[in-house]
Amino acid sequence: MAASRPPSTPMSKIERAPTLTPGGSSKSKEEKIFVTVRVRPLSKKELAMKDQVVWECADSQTILYKGPPQDRAAPTSYTFDKVFGQSCQTGLVYEDGAKDVAMSALTGINATIFAYGQTSSGKTFTMRGVTESAVSDLYRHIENTPEREFTIKISAMEIYNEDVKDLLKPGSGSLRLLDDPEKGPIVDKLDEQVAKDKEHLRHLISICEEQRQVGETALNDASSRSHQIIKLTVESRLREVSGCVKSFVASLNFVDLAGSERAAQTQAIGARLKEGSHINRSLLTLTKVIRKLSSEKRSGHIPYRDSKLTRILQLSLGGNARTAIICTMSPALTYVEQSRNTLFFATCAKEVTNAAKVNMVISDKQLVKQLQMEVARLQAGQRTADHASPSEILIMEKDSKIKQMEIEMEELRKERDNARSQLEELRKKMGDKQGWNSFDSPQTARKCLTFSGSLQPSRMVKIRNSIRQSSTAPFMLKHEIRKLEQLQQQLEVEANRAIEVLHKEVECHKHGNQDAAETIAKLQAEIREMQSVRSQNRDAEMITDEGNGSDLKDEITRLHMQGSDIAKLEAKLENVQRSIDKLVMSLPNAGTQCNESSTKSNASKKKRRMLLPLGVSNLNRPNLARAPCSPDSSTRTLEPEVENRAPDCHTASHEGSGKATPAKSEDTGDISSRDEAPRNRGSGSVNMKKMQRMFQNAAEENVRNIRDYVTELKERVAKLQYQKQLLVCQVLELESNEGKPNDMEEDPQENAGCLQDGPESWERLFKEQMQHIIQLWDICYVSIIHRTQFYRLFRGDMADQIYIEVEVRRLLWLQQHLAEVGDASPAAPGDEHAVSRASR
Numbered sequence: 018m019a020a021s022r023p024p025s026t027p028m029s030k031i032e033r034a035p036t037l038t039p040g041g042s043s044k045s046k047e048e049k050i051f052v053t054v055r056v057r058p059l060s061k062k063e064l065a066m067k068d069q070v071v072w073e074c075a076d077s078q079t080i081l082y083k084g085p086p087q088d089r090a091a092p093t094s095y096t097f098d099k100v101f102g103q104s105c106q107t108g109l110v111y112e113d114g115a116k117d118v119a120m121s122a123l124t125g126i127n128a129t130i131f132a133y134g135q136t137s138s139g140k141t142f143t144m145r146g147v148t149e150s151a152v153s154d155l156y157r158h159i160e161n162t163p164e165r166e167f168t169i170k171i172s173a174m175e176i177y178n179e180d181v182k183d184l185l186k187p188g189s190g191s192l193r194l195l196d197d198p199e200k201g202p203i204v205d206k207l208d209e210q211v212a213k214d215k216e217h218l219r220h221l222i223s224i225c226e227e228q229r230q231v232g233e234t235a236l237n238d239a240s241s242r243s244h245q246i247i248k249l250t251v252e253s254r255l256r257e258v259s260g261c262v263k264s265f266v267a268s269l270n271f272v273d274l275a276g277s278e279r280a281a282q283t284q285a286i287g288a289r290l291k292e293g294s295h296i297n298r299s300l301l302t303l304t305k306v307i308r309k310l311s312s313e314k315r316s317g318h319i320p321y322r323d324s325k326l327t328r329i330l331q332l333s334l335g336g337n338a339r340t341a342i343i344c345t346m347s348p349a350l351t352y353v354e355q356s357r358n359t360l361f362f363a364t365c366a367k368e369v370t371n372a373a374k375v376n377m378v379i380s381d382k383q384l385v386k387q388l389q390m391e392v393a394r395l396q397a398g399q400r401t402a403d404h405a406s407p408s409e410i411l412i413m414e415k416d417s418k419i420k421q422m423e424i425e426m427e428e429l430r431k432e433r434d435n436a437r438s439q440l441e442e443l444r445k446k447m448g449d450k451q452g453w454n455s456f457d458s459p460q461t462a463r464k465c466l467t468f469s470g471s472l473q474p475s476r477m478v479k480i481r482n483s484i485r486q487s488s489t490a491p492f493m494l495k496h497e498i499r500k501l502e503q504l505q506q507q508l509e510v511e512a513n514r515a516i517e518v519l520h521k522e523v524e525c526h527k528h529g530n531q532d533a534a535e536t537i538a539k540l541q542a543e544i545r546e547m548q549s550v551r552s553q554n555r556d557a558e559m560i561t562d563e564g565n566g567s568d569l570k571d572e573i574t575r576l577h578m579q580g581s582d583i584a585k586l587e588a589k590l591e592n593v594q595r596s597i598d599k600l601v602m603s604l605p606n607a608g609t610q611c612n613e614s615s616t617k618s619n620a621s622k623k624k625r626r627m628l629l630p631l632g633v634s635n636l637n638r639p640n641l642a643r644a645p646c647s648p649d650s651s652t653r654t655l656e657p658e659v660e661n662r663a664p665d666c667h668t669a670s671h672e673g674s675g676k677a678t679p680a681k682s683e684d685t686g687d688i689s690s691r692d693e694a695p696r697n698r699g700s701g702s703v704n705m706k707k708m709q710r711m712f713q714n715a716a717e718e719n720v721r722n723i724r725d726y727v728t729e730l731k732e733r734v735a736k737l738q739y740q741k742q743l744l745v746c747q748v749l750e751l752e753s754n755e756g757k758p759n760d761m762e763e764d765p766q767e768n769a770g771c772l773q774d775g776p777e778s779w780e781r782l783f784k785e786q787m788q789h790i791i792q793l794w795d796i797c798y799v800s801i802i803h804r805t806q807f808y809r810l811f812r813g814d815m816a817d818q819i820y821i822e823v824e825v826r827r828l829l830w831l832q833q834h835l836a837e838v839g840d841a842s843p844a845a846p847g848d849e850h851a852v853s854r855a856s857r
């Protein structure tokens with residue numbers, strides 16, 4: 018029943034109702050048509066006829082039949098959303114019966130208010146007041162809502178004799194009805210005007226009323242002969258426009274129907290009769306539609322299309338709109354049947370359910386802008402994909418390659434990190450096992466310094482780096498220092514032994530050179546004295562070494578102290594050799610075999626004197642950068658197999674002299690060998706001269722052998738001196754680099770790989786390094802003398818590897834130094850200018 022209707026929305030809420038968020042409510046809301054009944058007062062004619070008032074409003078929603086009993090089946094009480102008695106003003110009817118629905122248009126909800134009733138029941142009277150109030154309220158709301166911009170448009174039509182006519186455009190003829198898929202039925206070419214303001218709208222509305230077909234009937238002097246529909250389109254949007262803001266748009270229809278009439282009562286004839294016929298027919302269709310819509314079985318056919326009125330009002334009848342129907346009726350008994358029909362219609366109408374929803378649209382301007390942006394985006398994508406210029410294609414390809422390279426670089430970084438971590442683990446393990454800070458065996462040290470590969474530029478850099486790493490390692494230097502110390506001691510012993518043997522040989526050789534013998538004896542005494550001093554020093558050094566290990570600086574200092582000793586030894590050997598040379602020259606068989614070597618030896622001695630031997634006072638970098646002193650004055654080629662090796666007595670003596678080795682006879686002091694003694698004893702008839710000559714020849718041979726042996730010792734001492742110099746260079750380099758970060762990454766992996774290399778690899782590496790050294794000699798203006806000495810002394814023994822590396826290291830430093838002073842251009846071999854520079 019209508020009694021269960023929710024109360025209408027107060028106007029105050031409508032005026033300041035919060036604006037709905039666009040898109041916040043697109044869901045429809047079902048709502049039944051709001052139906053009210055207004056009973057007008059008795060008209061003058063009804064009063065004149067003393068017609069009886071038979072309808073009375075019992076309350077605001079109930080109307081009762083108070084007249085004489087008629088049809089017992091007819092109800093006497095009707096309830097609606099609102100009933101307005103004879104004294105109610107139109108304002109109240111609007112407020113309570115239409116305003117809520119009308120103001121829905123401000124929030125995007127379609128709204129329709131129409132009046133239904135018999136002719137002269139007061140439909141036009143009511144609708145004019147309702148429309149006027151709604152217009153007033155619309156503009157009042159607009160004025161109170163400055164944040165939104167509103168637009169109100171008006172169009173108006175009448176359905177007169179089933180023709181649709183434009184009330185704002187008189188003479189436009191009958192307009193067609195079209196079905197729009199979205200909007201529903203629309204009137205084609207219906208004029209629509211924008212109301213500039215409230216007055217303008219009122220003016221336009223008044224024009225519509227003036228254009229409406231009105232005719233005089235018996236019941237109404239100004240009877241509306243058509244259905245009038247004034248349509249207001251209300252649009253609103255926020256004034257601060259953003260891209261996503263949409264507008265509300267809704268239609269507010271004011272429908273003033275023509276009244277049903279009975280021809281007998283209206284006494285219509287002619288046109289009026291025809292009009293009445295159309296009116297009644299369309300109203301009958303409306304009634305059918307309402308009845309259908311109000312029935313429980315709504316799924317059946319709704320005859321909207323049976324009349325233009327129902328077609329045009331289709332959305333307002335059971336569709337997307339809120340609808341309010343004001344049914345007007347006369348209270349007179351005379352029209353009780355028509356009033357009952359109205360109440361029956363109203364009763365049906367209040368059962369019709371609509372499904373109204375907020376209508377949001379994007380304005381054309383916004384829509385165009387949005388579409389333009391979308392088109393631009395699509396065009397850009399299309400151009401990129403299909404119509405890129407050559408330069409754009411190139412850039413895209415580059416970008417793709419860069420991305421690919423970045424990916425590959427990332428993979429390489431990961432591989433590098435993995436390799437480093439694995440290497441670090443390997444180092445730790447090896448460090449734990451053998452202790453990288455202390456090499457106990459020369460073999461281990463040598464393996465650590467092993468290189469392999471070809472002498473490509475990159476390989477050269479690796480060699481340099483490895484040299485930097487390996488040759489500057491303190492433990493390696495210490496090891497080499499110790500080795501040199503041993504060699505030095507060994508040479509001292511050998512030299513003393515050789516001198517002793519020589520001395521005995523000379524003493525036993527009666528016709529030997531007495532001066533030489535004295536000289537040898539004197540030297541022998543000096544050497545013994547030197548040995549005694551060396552033994553004391555060595556005892557003290559051993560005490561130091563038994564501690565926590567001596568400092569490298571101390572080591573090299575001690576080696577230098579020994580260096581003075583070995584220099585003395587070298588000088589003594591020089592003297593001994595000179596004496597032996599004199600002795601040999603005094604021998605009867607002294608031939609030309611010795612002349613050549615002696616001549617060259619003397620020349621070498623002169624050269625050697627021109628060069629300063631390395632001493633303590635030379636321990637500074639510039640001096641060290643010079644070519645080291647020439648240690649040798651002999652032309653004898655030093656065989657690799659005897660280098661730095663203690664020769665045994667047999668190998669020290671040349672072939673054919675082993676049987677006459679003086680060492681074998683030193684115990685007895687006899688110059689004759691034991692092998693020779695029986696021979697002497699068993700040959701008493703032998704000519705003594707012949708015997709003496711044989712002894713003399715043997716003695717001479719011994720002397721020559723001793724001379725060769727001494728020469729060999731000299732060579733070894735010279736090499737020892739040279740090695741010491743290189744070690745000093747390296748120690749100084751190490752000290753100068755102390756605390757500095759290593760600017761080159763160590764490549765332990767490379768060294769680890771070299772551990773597997775053998776002598777063949779070393780031979781190849783030696784050749785490469787020598788090529789490198791020769792190149793650096795040219796670059797660094799190294800003297801020809803130094804080159805010759807180095808080339809002769811280091812012939813590829815693996816034990817000399819460290820000195821090869823040190824030479825490279827020294828030359829690299831020299832190259833860098835010369836580059837800094839701006840003179841590092843390669844010199845042609847034999848260039849005197851170059852020689853002088855490298856020797857300065």
Ligand SMILES: Nc1ncnc2c1ncn2[C@@H]1O[C@H](COP(=O)(O)OP(=O)(O)OP(=O)(O)O)[C@@H](O)[C@H]1O
Pocket residue numbers: 056057058060134135136137138139140141142143237239240241242274275276277345
């Ligand atoms: N509530 C009312 N109070 C006072 N007078 C009214 C009321 N309703 C209608 N009238 C008067 O009744 C007469 C007929 O009213 P109206 O023209 O509005 O009827 P109608 O239903 O529109 O008729 P029709 O269908 O023929 O056009 C008018 O003169 C009008 O002034």
